[in-house]
Amino acid sequence: MTQRFAGVPDVLAHADLDDSSAELTVDSTLYSLESVYGASFTFIDRCFVFLDRPAEGQLRVTLAAKKSATQDELRGFVGEFANELLACAWREKITAENRGAIEAVTMQALAGAMGPPSLDELEDFDFSEEPFEDPLGIAMSWEEKYGKDKAKRKQGEGPEAAAPEPAEEEA
Protein backbone atom coordinates (compact mmCIF):
# COMPACT_ATOMS: atom_id res chain seq x y z
CA MET A 1 0.00 0.00 0.00
CA THR A 2 1.67 3.22 -1.20
CA GLN A 3 1.31 6.19 1.10
CA ARG A 4 2.33 9.81 0.83
CA PHE A 5 4.44 11.52 3.46
CA ALA A 6 2.84 14.64 4.91
CA GLY A 7 4.51 17.73 3.51
CA VAL A 8 6.54 15.82 0.92
CA PRO A 9 5.46 15.73 -2.75
CA ASP A 10 4.59 12.22 -3.91
CA VAL A 11 7.01 12.49 -6.83
CA LEU A 12 9.90 13.05 -4.39
CA ALA A 13 9.16 10.39 -1.80
CA HIS A 14 6.52 7.88 -0.78
CA ALA A 15 6.19 4.86 1.44
CA ASP A 16 5.15 1.27 0.86
CA LEU A 17 3.88 0.15 4.26
CA ASP A 18 3.33 -3.47 3.20
CA ASP A 19 7.03 -3.76 2.37
CA SER A 20 8.20 -1.40 5.16
CA SER A 21 10.07 0.60 2.55
CA ALA A 22 10.31 4.14 1.29
CA GLU A 23 11.35 5.44 -2.09
CA LEU A 24 12.80 8.83 -2.78
CA THR A 25 13.82 10.42 -6.04
CA VAL A 26 17.05 12.40 -6.23
CA ASP A 27 17.87 14.93 -8.93
CA SER A 28 21.29 13.80 -10.16
CA THR A 29 22.03 17.24 -11.60
CA LEU A 30 21.98 18.60 -8.02
CA TYR A 31 23.61 15.69 -6.20
CA SER A 32 26.53 13.70 -7.57
CA LEU A 33 26.54 9.91 -7.65
CA GLU A 34 29.39 9.94 -5.11
CA SER A 35 27.19 11.88 -2.68
CA VAL A 36 24.34 9.40 -3.16
CA TYR A 37 26.76 6.52 -2.55
CA GLY A 38 28.05 8.24 0.58
CA ALA A 39 24.58 8.81 2.00
CA SER A 40 23.49 5.26 1.06
CA PHE A 41 26.47 3.75 2.80
CA THR A 42 25.45 5.28 6.14
CA PHE A 43 22.09 3.48 5.91
CA ILE A 44 23.11 -0.06 5.15
CA ASP A 45 23.22 -0.96 8.85
CA ARG A 46 19.52 -0.07 9.30
CA CYS A 47 18.00 -0.55 5.85
CA PHE A 48 18.31 -2.54 2.69
CA VAL A 49 19.35 0.17 0.23
CA PHE A 50 18.71 -0.13 -3.45
CA LEU A 51 19.58 2.37 -6.18
CA ASP A 52 18.11 2.73 -9.64
CA ARG A 53 18.02 5.24 -12.44
CA PRO A 54 14.39 5.51 -13.63
CA ALA A 55 15.16 8.33 -16.07
CA GLU A 56 18.04 10.50 -17.21
CA GLY A 57 18.88 13.03 -14.50
CA GLN A 58 17.10 11.04 -11.77
CA LEU A 59 18.17 8.51 -9.20
CA ARG A 60 15.72 6.45 -7.20
CA VAL A 61 16.75 5.34 -3.71
CA THR A 62 14.76 2.58 -2.02
CA LEU A 63 15.20 2.27 1.74
CA ALA A 64 13.63 -0.95 3.03
CA ALA A 65 13.68 -1.27 6.81
CA LYS A 66 15.41 -4.43 8.04
CA LYS A 67 12.63 -4.83 10.61
CA SER A 68 8.98 -3.86 10.26
CA ALA A 69 8.62 -0.05 10.30
CA THR A 70 5.78 2.42 10.72
CA GLN A 71 5.10 5.31 8.38
CA ASP A 72 6.68 7.75 10.86
CA GLU A 73 9.83 5.65 11.02
CA LEU A 74 9.97 5.50 7.23
CA ARG A 75 9.51 9.26 7.06
CA GLY A 76 12.40 9.56 9.51
CA PHE A 77 14.58 7.45 7.20
CA VAL A 78 13.71 9.66 4.23
CA GLY A 79 14.44 12.86 6.14
CA GLU A 80 17.72 11.53 7.53
CA PHE A 81 18.76 10.35 4.10
CA ALA A 82 18.04 13.77 2.59
CA ASN A 83 20.10 15.46 5.31
CA GLU A 84 22.95 12.98 4.91
CA LEU A 85 22.87 13.48 1.14
CA LEU A 86 23.22 17.23 1.59
CA ALA A 87 26.10 16.75 4.05
CA CYS A 88 27.89 14.40 1.64
CA ALA A 89 27.47 16.86 -1.25
CA TRP A 90 28.83 19.67 0.92
CA ARG A 91 31.79 17.57 2.10
CA GLU A 92 32.55 16.66 -1.51
CA LYS A 93 32.59 20.34 -2.48
CA ILE A 94 34.87 21.29 0.43
CA THR A 95 37.23 18.43 -0.41
CA ALA A 96 37.40 19.48 -4.06
CA GLU A 97 38.12 23.10 -3.13
CA ASN A 98 40.83 22.21 -0.61
CA ARG A 99 42.43 19.32 -2.46
CA GLY A 100 45.75 21.18 -2.90
CA ALA A 101 46.05 22.06 0.78
CA ILE A 102 45.06 18.53 1.86
CA GLU A 103 47.68 16.97 -0.44
CA ALA A 104 50.39 19.37 0.78
CA VAL A 105 49.66 18.63 4.46
CA THR A 106 49.52 14.89 3.79
CA MET A 107 52.84 14.99 1.95
CA GLN A 108 54.47 16.87 4.82
CA ALA A 109 53.05 14.40 7.33
CA LEU A 110 54.33 11.43 5.32
CA ALA A 111 57.75 13.03 4.82
CA GLY A 112 57.96 13.70 8.57
CA ALA A 113 56.93 10.15 9.38
CA MET A 114 59.74 8.80 7.23
CA GLY A 115 62.26 10.32 9.72
CA PRO A 116 65.85 11.45 9.12
CA PRO A 117 67.99 9.59 6.55
CA SER A 118 69.82 6.50 7.81
CA LEU A 119 73.61 6.13 7.82
CA ASP A 120 73.39 3.82 4.81
CA GLU A 121 71.44 6.44 2.87
CA LEU A 122 73.96 9.12 3.83
CA GLU A 123 76.80 6.81 2.80
CA ASP A 124 75.24 6.36 -0.63
CA PHE A 125 74.66 10.09 -1.06
CA ASP A 126 76.90 11.75 -3.66
CA PHE A 127 78.54 14.78 -2.03
CA SER A 128 81.14 15.21 -4.78
CA GLU A 129 78.91 17.23 -7.04
CA GLU A 130 79.70 20.97 -7.07
CA PRO A 131 76.72 23.06 -6.01
CA PHE A 132 76.89 25.41 -9.01
CA GLU A 133 79.32 27.46 -11.04
CA ASP A 134 79.91 31.10 -10.07
CA PRO A 135 82.43 32.61 -12.52
CA LEU A 136 81.55 36.23 -11.57
CA GLY A 137 81.80 35.62 -7.82
CA ILE A 138 78.23 36.76 -7.22
CA ALA A 139 77.64 34.20 -4.49
CA MET A 140 80.75 35.23 -2.53
CA SER A 141 80.51 37.33 0.63
CA TRP A 142 82.05 40.78 0.78
CA GLU A 143 84.77 39.54 3.15
CA GLU A 144 85.67 36.66 0.89
CA LYS A 145 85.77 38.85 -2.16
CA TYR A 146 87.64 41.92 -0.86
CA GLY A 147 89.15 40.71 2.40
CA LYS A 148 89.12 43.10 5.42
CA ASP A 149 92.60 41.99 6.45
CA LYS A 150 94.11 42.87 3.11
CA ALA A 151 92.46 46.29 3.19
CA LYS A 152 93.77 47.04 6.70
CA ARG A 153 97.24 45.86 5.77
CA LYS A 154 97.42 48.19 2.81
CA GLN A 155 95.98 51.22 4.61
CA GLY A 156 99.47 52.56 5.35
CA GLU A 157 100.69 52.25 1.75
CA GLY A 158 98.56 55.11 0.37
CA PRO A 159 94.97 56.06 -0.22
CA GLU A 160 94.71 54.06 -3.44
CA ALA A 161 95.97 50.97 -1.65
CA ALA A 162 93.00 51.04 0.75
CA ALA A 163 90.61 50.53 -2.14
CA PRO A 164 89.26 47.02 -2.35
CA GLU A 165 91.03 44.76 -4.71
CA PRO A 166 89.30 42.10 -6.74
CA ALA A 167 89.34 38.56 -5.51
CA GLU A 168 92.03 36.23 -6.73
CA GLU A 169 89.52 34.17 -8.64
CA GLU A 170 88.68 37.14 -10.79
CA ALA A 171 92.30 38.07 -11.53
Next chain:
Amino acid sequence: MRELRFHRDLYAGEQVDAALKVYERFGTFTTSEEGEHFVVRVESKSAARERRLAGELANYALGLTIRGRGAT
Protein backbone atom coordinates in the same frame (compact mmCIF):
# COMPACT_ATOMS: atom_id res chain seq x y z
CA MET B 1 10.24 -14.82 -6.04
CA ARG B 2 11.87 -11.37 -5.82
CA GLU B 3 13.53 -9.52 -8.64
CA LEU B 4 16.43 -7.12 -8.28
CA ARG B 5 17.40 -4.87 -11.18
CA PHE B 6 20.95 -3.53 -10.79
CA HIS B 7 21.55 -0.59 -13.13
CA ARG B 8 24.90 -0.84 -14.93
CA ASP B 9 25.76 2.80 -14.21
CA LEU B 10 25.22 2.35 -10.48
CA TYR B 11 26.50 -1.16 -9.77
CA ALA B 12 29.70 -2.77 -11.03
CA GLY B 13 28.90 -6.12 -12.68
CA GLU B 14 31.86 -7.91 -11.08
CA GLN B 15 30.75 -6.70 -7.64
CA VAL B 16 27.23 -8.02 -8.20
CA ASP B 17 28.79 -11.36 -9.17
CA ALA B 18 30.96 -11.28 -6.03
CA ALA B 19 27.89 -10.61 -3.88
CA LEU B 20 26.02 -13.48 -5.56
CA LYS B 21 28.89 -15.85 -4.72
CA VAL B 22 28.71 -14.85 -1.05
CA TYR B 23 24.96 -15.48 -0.75
CA GLU B 24 24.46 -18.38 -3.19
CA ARG B 25 24.23 -20.92 -0.36
CA PHE B 26 21.21 -19.12 1.15
CA GLY B 27 18.90 -19.36 -1.86
CA THR B 28 18.56 -19.76 -5.60
CA PHE B 29 19.60 -16.94 -7.91
CA THR B 30 18.79 -16.65 -11.59
CA THR B 31 20.70 -13.98 -13.46
CA SER B 32 20.14 -12.29 -16.81
CA GLU B 33 20.86 -8.99 -18.53
CA GLU B 34 18.07 -6.73 -19.74
CA GLY B 35 19.06 -3.46 -21.37
CA GLU B 36 20.75 -1.29 -18.78
CA HIS B 37 20.19 -3.74 -15.94
CA PHE B 38 21.69 -6.88 -14.47
CA VAL B 39 18.59 -8.76 -13.34
CA VAL B 40 18.76 -11.18 -10.41
CA ARG B 41 15.75 -13.29 -9.41
CA VAL B 42 15.90 -14.49 -5.85
CA GLU B 43 14.10 -17.58 -4.58
CA SER B 44 14.18 -18.98 -1.09
CA LYS B 45 12.09 -20.97 1.40
CA SER B 46 9.70 -18.16 2.38
CA ALA B 47 8.72 -14.65 1.30
CA ALA B 48 10.33 -13.15 4.42
CA ARG B 49 13.55 -15.01 3.75
CA GLU B 50 13.50 -13.91 0.11
CA ARG B 51 13.06 -10.28 1.18
CA ARG B 52 15.98 -10.49 3.58
CA LEU B 53 18.19 -12.37 1.14
CA ALA B 54 17.47 -9.88 -1.67
CA GLY B 55 18.11 -6.96 0.68
CA GLU B 56 21.39 -8.34 2.01
CA LEU B 57 22.51 -9.13 -1.54
CA ALA B 58 21.69 -5.57 -2.66
CA ASN B 59 23.52 -4.06 0.33
CA TYR B 60 26.57 -6.23 -0.26
CA ALA B 61 26.71 -5.38 -3.98
CA LEU B 62 26.32 -1.69 -3.17
CA GLY B 63 29.02 -1.81 -0.50
CA LEU B 64 31.47 -3.57 -2.83
CA THR B 65 30.69 -1.09 -5.62
CA ILE B 66 31.28 1.88 -3.32
CA ARG B 67 34.50 0.37 -1.97
CA GLY B 68 35.65 -0.34 -5.52
CA ARG B 69 35.15 3.29 -6.51
CA GLY B 70 36.84 4.67 -3.39
CA ALA B 71 33.81 6.71 -2.39
CA THR B 72 32.66 7.66 1.15
